[in-house]
Each structure stands twice: as structure tokens, then as C-alpha cells.
Amino acid sequence: MAHKSRTLPLNKRGLTFEMTMWLFTRLSALAMYALALVGAIGALIMGARNQMSFADILRWSFTPNSTHVQSTNVPDLAPWSLWFWQGVATLLVVIAVAHGVHGLVVIVDDYITSKSGRNIVRFISIVTMIAMSLVAAYVIWAL
């Protein structure tokens, strides 16, 4: 499959909303990988090797929230509910919500093609994004 690569400079490619979000989706995926790695390594340092199954470690990695290890063999929850982990979980959730809501917009755009319909979807998605971020932050910090 031969193809010619385009070498237009960035300012001539048109950095539109879609292009920005295209890049954001990829970069936020990498950021979530980094945060999940922090969670997995942290869990192993705190002794997850002897106290948790592979599935439990994954669940902790994707959201390091102390309520996620209540049902495991972890003897002491204190190091797992450190403010550091709440910070990591909040960062992860905020990035994931932005990534996920934009993903939903991409899917919905395949089916709703009118200008006004898409504007309504954009509005609903922004409201959803802010609301979900706040709700998740409340769950992590206050519960």
C-alpha cells in the first residue's frame, strides 16, 4: 500500500475543534496509561502481590479509590485511602470523563448530522461532562 504523506505546515492544516479533540483523545489515552501505571506500581508497592488478584489490581489501577479494595484481602485500608490516591483518582476520572464524553459526541455525530442537532448534542455533552466530573470528585473525596 503506497501512499504519499502530506507535509502541510500545522497552521495551514486548520486546527479546528475536531482536530484539537482528535489530538486530545490520543494524548489523554496516553495520560490515562501513565496514571494507570502509577496505580498498578503503587498497588504492588503496598503489597497487592499477596493480597489481591490480577482483576483487583486492574480495578485499582483504572480508579485508585479505596472503596475498590474493601472486598479484597488488604488488611489495612489506611495507606490505600491516602490523599495522594484520591488525587490520582480525581485526575484519572476528570481526564476519562472528558475523553469519554467526546467519544460519545463522535458516535452521536455519526447519526445526527444537522447543524442545530449537533449544537444541542454539544450543549448536552458539556453539561454532562461538568456534572459527571463534579459527581465523581464528590464520590472520591467525600464518601
Add this chain to the structure above:
Amino acid sequence: MGVSRNVSLSTALRYKGRGTFLTFILHRIGGLGMAIFIGLHVVASFVSGEVGNGINAVYESWLFQLFIFFCVLFHAINGLRITIVDLFPRLIDHEQEAVWLEWAVFIPVYGMAAFAILRSAFGG
């Protein structure tokens, strides 16, 4: 209104996208599954009480855990392939090989998670 495609799933899979079209569909299913069920899980934890705990009880089911772990792991591993190929466009020539590599990574990782879920569900 929506775009009509008039193409069946089996035709779409025989389209030259081949393996990448299957991963495209599974990526959407995984993404939607996560958005709906992890969103619901967060909201249920927020509501808590009888309603919230009732909803969260669904997440204890091993069948549901198999589903949501498929969504998360497939979306994550397929997303990593998309990210790597997109950020290094020269790799597009090797897209089909990348899809095979992706399955070679996904199957053992998901297999381990599924094994751990089933073992704790059936008390091994």
C-alpha cells in the same frame, strides 16, 4: 437525519478494513459500555442508599465483570494501537500486523483477568 449505509455486518467485515473494522466496532461497544456502566456506577455510588447499593450490586456479578473488563481492556489496548499508529503515521502500512499484535496482547491479558474473576466467583 441519520446516514443510511445499507451494508450488513458480514459485508462490512469483508470490506478491505478487515480486522480493523472488527476492532472499530468492538472499540465503540467497549467505549459505550464503559460510558454507560462506569457512569452509572459513579452515579450509583453518589446516590448510595438503597437504590445506589442495589444498582452497585449488579457490578458484583461475575458475568457483568467479564463484560466490563472486556470493554475496559479491549478499549485500552485497541486505543493504544490507534494512538501509536496515529502519532507515527509511517506505521499505517503495517496496520494489519498491528491488529494481530493487538490480539496477541489482548488475549493473554484478558485471559488472566477472566481467570481471576472466575476463580474468585467459583471459589477455587
